[in-house]
Amino acid sequence: MYGRRRRRYFALMGLCLALFVGAWAFVRLWSVPLAIAMCLVAMVIPPVAAVVANRREPDDRWWDE
Numbered sequence: 159m160y161g162r163r164r165r166r167y168f169a170l171m172g173l174c175l176a177l178f179v180g181a182w183a184f185v186r187l188w189s190v191p192l193a194i195a196m197c198l199v200a201m202v203i204p205p206v207a208a209v210v211a212n213r214r215e216p217d218d219r220w221w222d223e
Contacts, residue, residue, distance in 0.1 A: 163211050170207035174200045 181196035 167207050167211035170203055170210060174203040174207070
């Protein structure tokens with residue numbers, strides 16, 4: 159139950175880090191506007207990851223927390 163949420167959160171945060179590091183390590187050599195766009199996308203991912211990690215699933219027993 160919580161492991162599924164944790165995996166989703168870490169997958170999204172890993173994607174965020176990969177976008178950010180990839181943008182400024184590799185992509186900026188070919189296209190600075192694309193690197194900036196990648197960073198803007200990476201900037202949106204952490205709040206989305208927090209919402210995904212805290213979303214209640216149908217099989218959660220939220221009243222026991």
